[in-house]
Amino acid sequence: MSDVAYQNKDIVSKILTDGMKEKSFAVYGVPMSRIKDVLPVNLPAIEANEMATDNLFRLEDDSYAVVDYESSFSEKSKIKYVCHIARILKKYGSIMKLRMIVLCTSSTCRINTVLDAGCLRLSIEPGYLSSIETDRVFENIRKQIEDGKKLNDTEVMQMIVLPLTVKNREEQKELLEEVVNLAKNIKEEEQQMFVLSGVITFADKIIEPDFARRVEEWIKMTKVGRLFEEEKLQAMADVRQSMEKTIAEKDMALAEKDMALAVAEKEKAIAIAEKQHEALKLASVRLLLKGSSPKEVSKTTGLPLKEIEEFLK
Known part of the structure; x- marks a missing residue:
């Protein structure tokens, strides 16, 4: 510097x-x-x-x-x-x-x-x-x-x-x-x-x-907390979009018969996916702070290398 x-x-x-x-x-x-x-x-x-x-x-x-x-x-x-x-x-x-x-x-x-x-x-x-x-x-x-x-x-x-x-x-x-x-x-x-x-x-x-x-x-x-919050919101939007597409394709019939039940199931699935992704993000940060390389963290958590490198930045 x-x-x-x-x-x-x-x-x-x-x-x-x-x-x-x-x-x-x-x-x-x-x-x-x-x-x-x-x-x-x-x-x-x-x-x-x-x-x-x-x-x-x-x-x-x-x-x-x-x-x-x-x-x-x-x-x-x-x-x-x-x-x-x-x-x-x-x-x-x-x-x-x-x-x-x-x-x-x-x-x-x-x-x-x-x-x-x-x-x-x-x-x-x-x-x-x-x-x-x-x-x-x-x-x-x-x-x-x-x-x-x-x-x-x-x-x-x-x-x-x-x-x-x-x-x-x-x-x-x-x-x-x-x-x-x-x-x-x-x-x-x-x-x-x-x-x-x-x-x-x-x-x-x-x-x-x-x-x-x-x-x-x-x-x-x-500012890290604020940046993570922004990343979390974006990740939630991406997961929600993916889950909505999957559910729409696989459960169209169910959605037509019982829309309320479909929405509840969808929200539950999204919440689980978001919680899992957030847990992996926190685990990645801890590993990075302990000195692990981005590649090692990616291999351990399963998260994309590009996302790990963004955490490091």
Whole structure:
């Protein structure tokens, strides 16, 4: 595997941005209504580059929030924001009501929020993560997770930026690992994936590549259950279609005389076939996890080699 890109948000951006809906950056000290939609932020231009800001959200009050995350800030950052805004207006229309929100990590001091170029004035709305009480928030979240409770939106939004609420780089890395390990104990899979995705996205400037890869692998593993569910539904449909065809061919007379009985028998046969197939799938996964090769697993379970190789992927 190659090193994780400096801007690694593309790896987990779909999980993160989808999860942002119905949430708000008010928890970071920026008063705003909840996020309604997440808009694309790739902003190609004639120049030989493709510019993208961190996020573009449509809010419930029909205004739009351009959100950037900064661990360092300079006057040049404002020029960058002006370019972002100009391209957004060009892409989506000049009648948009835009807000420029910058979330500053604890290492960023108070920033000058205004760019006044005479004919153009940019006002930035800063959110300072240093305002979050790190220890208190961490202990509250830890207790909620240990008690098996679902985190509310405020706790989730606090958790994904928690490593950036301390100043020292080593402290950030230590807290990052603690937060990730804590997130792995979140019971609800969707919330767990959102938190993990958010943590490695927000912490992309401090996270070690190897650690980021391990987190990404964990995120992928949490999706396995969902992928198996999709495969199971497809397998059920295939089995049902096959059984229906067989029953229709062999038991047409019976179906005409007693349709209710035929349907019951058909459902019973399908259920048995599905249960057997599911058992073979689970057995195959266990064998693969123990180190058996796809060919060995196929020979043992009787499932097609192609299906076993899909499990391995």
